[in-house]
Structure formats: structure tokens, C-alpha cells
Amino acid sequence: MFPGRRRTSEPAQDEDDFSGATLEFLDSLYGAALRLTRNADRAQDLVQDTYLKAIRARGRYTTGSNLKAWLYTILHNTWRNRQRDGARSRVSFDSAVVEEAAEGASLGPSGHVESPETLLLRATIDADLQQALDALPESFREAVWLRDVDELSYQEIASVLGVPIGTVMSRLSRGRKQLFLLLTVQRQRHGSV
């Protein structure tokens, strides 16, 4: 984080601090860009663009607020703008369709409830989890990842995704539900049930 912790008030030093602080989140941003673009070259491109914009807009960053969330917001805005420009106009449509399908999905045999630990220990391998995440609609995946992995607040996620908090909660619930279903299906496919 960038809480303005340096003692100096020299502008150039602050600028160095800022750049250094933003680079601490490079891996996270690159990961987010990979999830969104699903392509290593385009992910690098998106991250570079994000940093250029962040450096230019650094005056609008509020010292002490969550720098990672601020960078995520720029990255997602940049991505949304690119999609709006027509590069991937089908994505939102696809997401909507899958969202509806997910709503009707069943959670499995009624009454049969395993503990999360059982599932953890017995089933999920990293490749399966990655595959399940990849299969989630983008809007669900981002909400789940930002909350459960990056631990952003609901308000921060709402800013990043540009949607109301209620929508964040809804996407989070539905995303987790769908992730659970996908993991369950994989587990069954591996014959471990």
C-alpha cells in the first residue's frame, strides 16, 4: 500500500515512491489482466496501459486509500472501454446467458451435504480449480476473485467493477455457487465420489 509513509516531501521522491508502490501490485494486476484477456500478450498490453494511466492520474489517488483497488479500477475500466470499442462485444451477451443458466442450476442431491474440508482434501487439484474459474462468466469470476482472494471490500469491488454493491453481492453469491457446482462436477468426473 502507499500510505505516504516516506519522510521526505521532495516531489520527485514521492513520485518514485508512488511508482514503486504501484509496482508491488504488478503480479496481481497481470493475473487480473490474464483472467480478463485470456491471452498473455494482450494481458501485458492491458497492464502497460493501466500503468501509463495510473501514473498520469496519480494526482487523483487519495493517499491512504487502497492502492491495489485503485489500480484494479483503472485496469477494469480500461478493459471495459476496449470491449465497448467492439473488440469483444460478445462477452457481455455470453455472460448474461450463462448467468441465467446458473440461476436455474441445481446444487446436487438434496440433503447430501459434505463439509468443505472433505471437498478440499479429497478432490480439488489446482488445474481443476483453474479450469473451473476459467469457466465462470467474467462478471462472476471477478467478483469472487476480488472478494475471496484479493479481499477487497464490497465497496471497493463495486468501484472496480462499476456496479452497485447489491450487484456485487448477487454476482458473488452466484459466482461461488457456480464455482461449487463446477468443482463438484469435476470431482465426480475424476471418480472420487
Added chain:
Amino acid sequence: MTCKDIADKLATVAEGSATQGDAAVVDEHVASCDACRQMLHAQVTARTVLRARAAQLAVTAPPGLRTRIAASARAERSEAKGLLSWRGRLSAFAAAAVLMLSLGAALLPVVTERSTVVLAAQLALDHLKCFIIDGDASGPPISKAEAEAIVQRDHGWSANVPASTEGLELLAVRHCLYGDGLAAHVLYRAEGQPVSLFILPGLARPAAELSVLGHDEVVWSHGDRTYMLVSAAGTKAGLARVASYLQNEAK
């Protein structure tokens, strides 16, 4: 409480971050509702699995990306703040250029859907590299026919390279390192100022005017080629005139 009322509270209850009131309401509801109990279970499980395995899913950004961003940040900062002298700025850009060219050529593949801003930043650095570092434009002007022959020889495709005109000298054509050498870099001098025209085949981009890394750029397309004109910031009026001439001539 209906299932619909409960649905909004499940996300926070699953995390253990719900208010006591919400947690109590949900507890009471799921005790008698299979569907909501399973939904809560699904949420707890998915979150638990994800948190437990997140470290294994983490990715590391390519080292070249970090270096390029740091170099761009330094160049952008120097220019924006005007802290350095003109020569100092050139050094900063030259350093960024060397980094970007040494790393970028290997790491960045052919121009495809790169954002115009990123492309513009890279071409600004190529512009500096050829003019400042390599001194590629130190010789006498060349003719249109010579320039076009170089493009044909080095790139294998033909281009209409605009000739010198009043106030504009055609100086050289270089293989541009960006995009694996696919862009032709035409060097001009417009009223004493270095100006670069990059011709990128196989891709049309929307017309744009932008400023990046202390350079003004004009972008236009003709057919399936993108043309990008680059010169140092502050020469916008002159650049517009040159752009207008080149747009007419380069078709």
C-alpha cells in the same frame, strides 16, 4: 423471511462477516430450508477452496514487463514534471528506449490489437532511438525512389513513401525493431525537427491524435495499413501540416 430476503445475506454470512442480526436470521431460515442451506454450503465451500488454493493460482508477471513499466514511468515522470533539461530528458528517454528495445523486441510480438497508447509509447522510443542514439538521420536527404527501394528490400512489401517537399526532408528508412521489424520507419526532418513516419502493414486503426512520453502523435489508416507520425511535443501545429501532406501523399 423468504428465500429471496435471505439470498442477499448469504454472501456475508458465508464469510462470517455478517452482522449478528443477519447471521441469526439466516441461521433460523436455513434450519428449515434445504435450498438455502445448500446455497450457503456451496458458498462456504467455494470460498474455502479458493482461499486455500489461491497461492497456487498466483501468476508472476514477466520480468520484461516490470522493466518496461518502470522505464516508461521514469520517462513519463521526467517529461510531465519538466524537471530535467532538454538533454536530460533525452537521456531519460534514451535509457527507456534502450530498455524497451532490448526487452521489447524479444517479448512483444507482432502488432495485433495492442492499444494505440502503448503502441504510440513504443514508437516514440523507436523515434528517439533512430534519431538520437543511432544518429540514423545524419546523412543527406534521399530520394523517394531510394526510400521505396529500401522498404521493398528490407520488408518485402512496397510502400508509397512521400518525397521531400518545402520544409520537409526525407532522410532515411529503417527497419523498425517494434513488431519484429514489421514496421517501416521513415525519418524526416520538418523545419529542423526530427519527425518519424511509421508504416505498419496488415492492420487498420482508428484515426487518433495523442501525446505520450513527451511526443505528439497522429494516427491514421489507409487500406489495411496504419500510419503513425511522431515528433517531440510542442510541435503540434507543424505536425498537423506534415500529417496532412503525408496523408495525401502516402496513399
